[in-house]
Amino acid sequence: MIEESVVxxxxxxxxxxxxxxxxxxxxTLGMSFLLAIMETVYVMTGKEIYRDMTKFxxxxxxxxxxxxxxxxxxxxxxxxxxxxxxSHYVGDIFGAPLAIEGLVAFFLESTFVGLFFFGWxxxxxxxxxxxxxxxxxxxxxxAVLILIANAWMQNPIGADFNPVTMRMEMTSFWxxxxxxxxxxxxxxxxxxxxxxxxxFVLGVSAWYLLKGRDIEFARRSxxxxxxxxxxxxxxxxxxxxxxxxxxxxxxxxxxxxxxxxWETESAPAGLTLFGIPDEKNRxxxxxxxxxxxxxxxxxxxxxxxxxxIDELEKKIAARIDTGITxxxxxxxxxxxxxxxxxxxxxxxxxxxxxxxxxxxxYVADVSQATPEMKARAVDDAIPAVAPLFWSFxxxxxxxxxxxxxxxxxxxxxxxxxxxxxxxxxxxxxWGIPLPWIACELGWFVAEYGRQPWTIHGVLPTHLSTxxxxxxxxxxxxxxxxxFYTLLLVAELYLMFKYARLGPASLGTGRYHLETLPRRxxxxxxxxxxxxxxxxxxxxxxxxxxxxxWP
Amino acid sequence: xxxxxxxxxxxxxxxxxxxxxxSVGPHWEGNQVWFVTAGGAIxxxxxxxYATAFSGFYFAxxxxxxxxxxxxxxxxxxxxxxxxxxxxxxxxxxxxGSAIPALVFGVAFGNVIQGVPFYFDDVMMxxxxxxxxxxxxxxxxxCGVVSLAMLVAHGxxxxxxxxxxxxxKRAKASSVVATLVMLIGFAIGGWMIASMPGYLITSAVEPGxxxxxxxxxxxVQSGAWLSNYSKYPLSILLPxxxxxxxxxxxxxxxxxxxxxxxxxxAVAELxxxxxxxxxxxxxxxxxxxxxxxxxxxxxxxSSHRTLGIMFWVALIMTPxxxxxxxxxxxxxxxxxxxxxxxxxxxSSY
Numbered sequence: 001m002i003e004e005s006v007v008x009x010x011x012x013x014x015x016x017x018x019x020x021x022x023x024x025x026x027x028t029l030g031m032s033f034l035l036a037i038m039e040t041v042y043v044m045t046g047k048e049i050y051r052d053m054t055k056f057x058x059x060x061x062x063x064x065x066x067x068x069x070x071x072x073x074x075x076x077x078x079x080x081x082x083x084x085x086x087s088h089y090v091g092d093i094f095g096a097p098l099a100i101e102g103l104v105a106f107f108l109e110s111t112f113v114g115l116f117f118f119g120w121x122x123x124x125x126x127x128x129x130x131x132x133x134x135x136x137x138x139x140x141x142x143a144v145l146i147l148i149a150n151a152w153m154q155n156p157i158g159a160d161f162n163p164v165t166m167r168m169e170m171t172s173f174w175x176x177x178x179x180x181x182x183x184x185x186x187x188x189x190x191x192x193x194x195x196x197x198x199x200f201v202l203g204v205s206a207w208y209l210l211k212g213r214d215i216e217f218a219r220r221s222x223x224x225x226x227x228x229x230x231x232x233x234x235x236x237x238x239x240x241x242x243x244x245x246x247x248x249x250x251x252x253x254x255x256x257x258x259x260x261x262w263e264t265e266s267a268p269a270g271l272t273l274f275g276i277p278d279e280k281n282r283x284x285x286x287x288x289x290x291x292x293x294x295x296x297x298x299x300x301x302x303x304x305x306x307x308x309i310d311e312l313e314k315k316i317a318a319r320i321d322t323g324i325t326x327x328x329x330x331x332x333x334x335x336x337x338x339x340x341x342x343x344x345x346x347x348x349x350x351x352x353x354x355x356x357x358x359x360x361x362y363v364a365d366v367s368q369a370t371p372e373m374k375a376r377a378v379d380d381a382i383p384a385v386a387p388l389f390w391s392f393x394x395x396x397x398x399x400x401x402x403x404x405x406x407x408x409x410x411x412x413x414x415x416x417x418x419x420x421x422x423x424x425x426x427x428x429x430w431g432i433p434l435p436w437i438a439c440e441l442g443w444f445v446a447e448y449g450r451q452p453w454t455i456h457g458v459l460p461t462h463l464s465t466x467x468x469x470x471x472x473x474x475x476x477x478x479x480x481x482x483f484y485t486l487l488l489v490a491e492l493y494l495m496f497k498y499a500r501l502g503p504a505s506l507g508t509g510r511y512h513l514e515t516l517p518r519r520x521x522x523x524x525x526x527x528x529x530x531x532x533x534x535x536x537x538x539x540x541x542x543x544x545x546x547x548x549w550p
Numbered sequence: 551x552x553x554x555x556x557x558x559x560x561x562x563x564x565x566x567x568x569x570x571x572x573s574v575g576p577h578w579e580g581n582q583v584w585f586v587t588a589g590g591a592i593x594x595x596x597x598x599x600y601a602t603a604f605s606g607f608y609f610a611x612x613x614x615x616x617x618x619x620x621x622x623x624x625x626x627x628x629x630x631x632x633x634x635x636x637x638x639x640x641x642x643x644x645x646x647g648s649a650i651p652a653l654v655f656g657v658a659f660g661n662v663i664q665g666v667p668f669y670f671d672d673v674m675m676x677x678x679x680x681x682x683x684x685x686x687x688x689x690x691x692x693c694g695v696v697s698l699a700m701l702v703a704h705g706x707x708x709x710x711x712x713x714x715x716x717x718x719k720r721a722k723a724s725s726v727v728a729t730l731v732m733l734i735g736f737a738i739g740g741w742m743i744a745s746m747p748g749y750l751i752t753s754a755v756e757p758g759x760x761x762x763x764x765x766x767x768x769x770v771q772s773g774a775w776l777s778n779y780s781k782y783p784l785s786i787l788l789p790x791x792x793x794x795x796x797x798x799x800x801x802x803x804x805x806x807x808x809x810x811x812x813x814x815x816a817v818a819e820l821x822x823x824x825x826x827x828x829x830x831x832x833x834x835x836x837x838x839x840x841x842x843x844x845x846x847x848x849x850x851x852s853s854h855r856t857l858g859i860m861f862w863v864a865l866i867m868t869p870x871x872x873x874x875x876x877x878x879x880x881x882x883x884x885x886x887x888x889x890x891x892x893x894x895x896x897s898s899y
Contacts, residue, residue, distance in 0.1 A: 055897075066626035069579070070619045076589050080604025081611050085675045087604075091597020092852045096859060099594035102587030103867040110583045111871075111878050114576030117897070122881050162853075164762055166674040167597070169853040334672075466605035467677045476612055483619055490623065494630055507896040 004361075009473035010082045010465040013480060015447075017074045019440055020484045024068035026439050029143060029190050030197015030232070031061040032136035035116075036129075037224055043129050052510070053221055054132070055120070056503040057201060062117060063494045067487055069110070074480070076102075082473075086454050086464035093159045093170045094149055101145035109138025143190050144182075151182035154446070155250040156455050161350055163333050163343070168458065181250060184242035185446075191235035192442065196435040198229025199402055199428075202409060204499050206428035209419055213512035217503050219419065222428075226409035226418075233403040240399070241297055251456060253316075254449035256309045257383045258392045259294060260284045264308035268295020274393070277385045282309070309382055316355065316381045320374055323356025325349050327366045354458040355381075361462045380452045388449050395441040398434050405431050552705015552728075554578075554621065554648025555698070558641050560709060560720040565888045567641060568629060571899040573712040573886045578625060580875055585651075594860050598676070598763065598850035599834050606668055606678035607658050610685060614651045621647035629899050649698060656697025660690030660739075663775070663830055664746065665838030670764060679839055689742050693826075696735035700822060703728035703799060704815040710808035714885050718808075725803045725811065729818075733796040736822055740789065743829060748774025749836045749844060756848075763849040768841035775829045785828045791821030 035054050042050030076098065079087045087095075112134040119128055152159075158175025159168045170176065202225035208218035255261075260277040261269065262284070271294040275287035298306045307315075329346035330353065336342060358380060359366040362373040369377075405427055412418035418425070450456055454464040504511040553574045561567030574581075593600040604611055620643030628640035664687070667680040706725035710718055753766045779786050795818025802811035830836065835845040851857060891898050 062626055063630070066622045069582075069622040073586065073618055074615055076586050077604060077611060077615060080589070080593065080600045081608055082605070084601035084605035085673075087593065087601035088598050088674060088676070091593055091600060092856050095590065095594035095597055095600070095852065096856050099587065099590035099860060100863050102583060102590045103863055103871065106586060107580060107583045107867075107871045108874075111577075111580030111875055114579050115878055115881060118572075118576040119881055120897070165853075166762065170856050170859075173855065173859050463673075466601075466608070467675060468605065468608060472608055476608070479612060479616060483616055487619060487623055490627060494627060498630070505896065 003470060004462070005470045006468060006473060007462045007465055009470060009477060010468075011461065013082060013473065013477045014078065016477070017071065017078060017480055017484070018443065018447075020488070021068070021071035021075055022439060022443055023436060023488070024064050024071060025143075026193035026196035026435065027064045027200060028061070028068045028139050029193025030195065031057060031064070031200070032132075032139045032197075033194060034197050034201055034224065034228060035061060036132045036136045037228065038221075039129050039132050041224075043125050049217060049220065052503055052506055052508060053217065055506055056217075057221070058116065059498055059505060060200075060204075060495065062113075063491060063498065065113065067491050070487065071484065082466050082468070082476075083454070083464050084466035086459065088167055089459050089464070090156075090159075090168045090455055093152060093156075093168060093176060096170070096173075097145045097149040097152075097176070101142055101149075105138050105142035105145060107138075109135055109142060112138065140190055143193070144186050147186045147189055148177060148179065148182045150446075151179045151185050152176055153453075153455050154185075154450055155179055155181040155246070156458050161353060163330060163346060164337065166334075168455070181243075181246045184239050184246050188236060188239035188243050188442075191232045191239060192435065192439050194232035195229060195236055195402060195406075196439060198225040198232060198406070199431055199435045201225035202229060202405075203428045203430075203432035206425035207499075208502060208512075210422065210425050210429065214502050214504075215419075217511065222409070222418065223413045226406060226413045229402075230406040230410045233399065233406045237399055237403065240396075251449070252307055252312055253382050254388070254445075255298065256307065256312055257385045258388045258445060258449060260385050260389050261294075261306065261308040262310065264305060264311045265295075267305045268292045268299070268302045269306050270294055271297070275389075277389045279385055309385075312382065313378050317374065317378050319352045319355040320358060320377055322349050322352040323354065324359065324366045324369065325356070326351075326353040327356035327359075354453070354455075354460065357463055358452065358460050361460065383449050383451045388445055391441045391444050391448075395438045395445065398438040398441075402431060402434055402438075551648045551652045552701040552703065553709060554644045554705070555652065555702050556705055556709065556721070556724055557648075558645050560706075560717050560724060562716075564634070564637060565891055566717050567637075568891045568898060569713055569717055569886050569888055570709065571625060571628070571644075572891060573709060575625070575899045576878060576882045577875075579622070580878065582621070591860070591864075594856065595852055596834060596845070596847075596850050597852060599845055602668055602676045602678070602835055602845065603658075603662075603666075605676065606666055606680070607661075607685070608678075609682040610654050610658055614654050617647045617650035617654075619647065620644060625899055652698045652701045653694045656694035657685055657690045659697070659826060660693030661685050661687075662835060663693070663743065663826065664689060665749065665770075665836040665841075665844075667839035668835075668837050669840040669843045674762075689739070689746070692735050692739050692742065696732055696739060696822065699728045699732035699735060700815065700819050703732055703796075704812070704819060707799065707803060707808055707812040707815050710803065711812055712884075712886055714887060722803050722808075725815075726800060729796050729799050729803075729815070732818070732822075733793060736789075736792055736796070743775050744773060746775060747772050748777070748830075749833055749841060750774045750777065751832070751846065755832075761849045763843060763845050766842060766846075766849065768836075768844050770841055778828055778831055782828075788821050788825045788828055792818050792825055793821075795819070795821055 035058055038050055038057065039054040041047075042054060079094075112131045115123065115131045116128075116135050119131060123131065156168070157179060158170060158172035160171045161167070162169045201221050205218040205222040205225065208214045209222065259272055260275065261272075262282045270289040270291040272284060273288045273290055275284035277284045292302070295302065295304070295306060326346065326349040329342065329349060333339065333342040333346050355377075356366050358377040359369045359373060361380070362376060363369050405424075408424055409418060409428065412421055412424060452461050453459060454461050498505050502512055553570060557567060557570050561570045589600070592603075620640070624640040624644035624647060628637055628644070631637070666678070668676055668678045670676055703725055706721045706728055709721035710725060713721060747770045750769050750771055751766055752769050755766070795814045795816070798814035799811045799818065802808070802814055832846045832848065833844055834847055834850065837843040837845075852860075
């Protein structure tokens, strides 16, 4: 058995490193496509301002991308360093999408991102556009494969336990790839990324408009972000609903906890809009319910019942009892591997093996489990209600805020009057962080809602870690937090610096601030002014008109 | 890795360092994916090796990861602020992010060759019983030095192709030094391995069957790591390639043939890495405390189905990856000069 502090610290470390990683991923996903759209417009119209847009937003994309790669390294290795038993137990299935991600997606993204930044002068217009699309496709493909791996943790299909190797093994690759949970999760997650990218471009552009600088540049960026953002926000919400449907099918415990469904309701169940869940008394205070809606989302029918926590606990208690038989049968089989009789006995009950393992948290020999231990294991099997209930509602609330932002932005962009709507622009600026919060909350609901399992119904979290000491984990956790925070500070510093500098950072001599004396780049001022002269010679009007496009 | 390690030494001024960085600027990111994918491939192919090595070498892996953090960020952030302190900080960050992983991987491999103290408990949970400081023993350090030196030699030869004038001159000198260190280290390592205890499987081996690593018996015998060279005589070519590649690189670089030297160090690297692999074959991770728990290429693999899928994916994708990576190098070919960096001040690293 592994000490509980090691399990908790491992979870904390994974959560921290995953949350950090996902500060950068959504922006990469969203901006890579926004860049591709901007560059497509450039290639189609030939207007240089769209190339400058691609380059400038590309610079911000690059600042973010570097940390996405950095924090992603940890994710690729962390399963081995901190979740050794997990890696052994499910590596046969889980490792494949990770390795395929590297071969199919990450190579594509990383090789072409180099050409995206450095290939402008070496590639034809269409050649460079292709490169930009390949970066976008690579980053999105990457998301597909990672989410396939994650979906398998939520809904482990296409796999079976092998008592000889003591691990789960793949029985169907196609089940793994076409896991229904993976599909809704993928579209939900990348749409969330597109929303994040759009909200970022929208907000920064709105800030330029509020300051009255780089109007032409910001106006065009705002429009693109508003349209792309609107489509993505709708997709996030629709596919969030689809995820809810799959959660009802595959992870009843998560859904019941998220919705604080203490008791099974007659179909179709109502949706709790608001309330204060009370874990101790198993009730929700001040509940506001919309009748029928939950049943419709969860079952796509009016007659199927969604089980509440009371009913789920009964089912789990029964599975734990069978699970004890499975664990004991496996132990006997391990001592006498050639015995066909033991194998048949184990095979009959192996579907509940994971539930028997839940007891290992309390007792090494599960047949010695007391009724009290079993009751605690049943209790463990339902994730804590309040954190899920609140995170989910906060996420949905935020998504409604940015949906309305995009609807209004799109509406006023279509009527070409958004530049006068200062309240809208301010809303866009202050709305920049919201999609990030929603993304992190979404992951929290997905992963915390999977507890107490790493692989739902198969492998409990408390058995999944490496056999490390708590001291080692304190050391590594502090190290990760220290390095990540340092890097995040550097990232934010550069993000703000370059967002403030705006397209002038490209040094084309066409944008705001470019003739004013600058403290930035002070020591290359001489070189800049030479470049400026060259640019001015090429475009006679450019040196004079900084607030508009000639 | 080699270029990153050399950065503070072959580039004396800021402009020179930017030349060095930009010579790999468009490519380091894609190249680094080989490293990440290697981790993923081990996970998919030998889950137990992934689990045992990464959790056993916990602090070594942390050192690698934390050092690596400074590479992507260093490349991308260094030239975005003009302050020399900022740039100096990232120069050393990139140096650490390149040299430490190269060194630690060599040290880790040196320990693998000697056997690592671990065993499996009754539910196949791996327990590592060694300490972090025990990793730094003479043989492992020699391996670390060889690993670092061969990457530096290769990086120096690359720089000799892609740069000119002072930087190129320093790169060539570094190549000579690094190649010599690599050759001497490789020779010392070979001499040490000959008398070192190696591992042999004494029970019948049935490759291709689902099996547990605990079902075999293993003995420890001095000099056993050389037995493969008598069993498979052709494998002696591998250490020959290691030495030959190094010598060819020395000859080529001193005669100004940087391209040939680059190919030569590539050959030397292959020779050296495969020499290590063949020596311990079929072991992947021998256990020094319970030799019977050692992991071999057969008994810790993934299922037949998973390996089949990975085989096809790798067979199709690897040539495609090599093709577009080569294309990317072709697009960006030619010397990187100080003048180019100055002309593209805002878009260069």
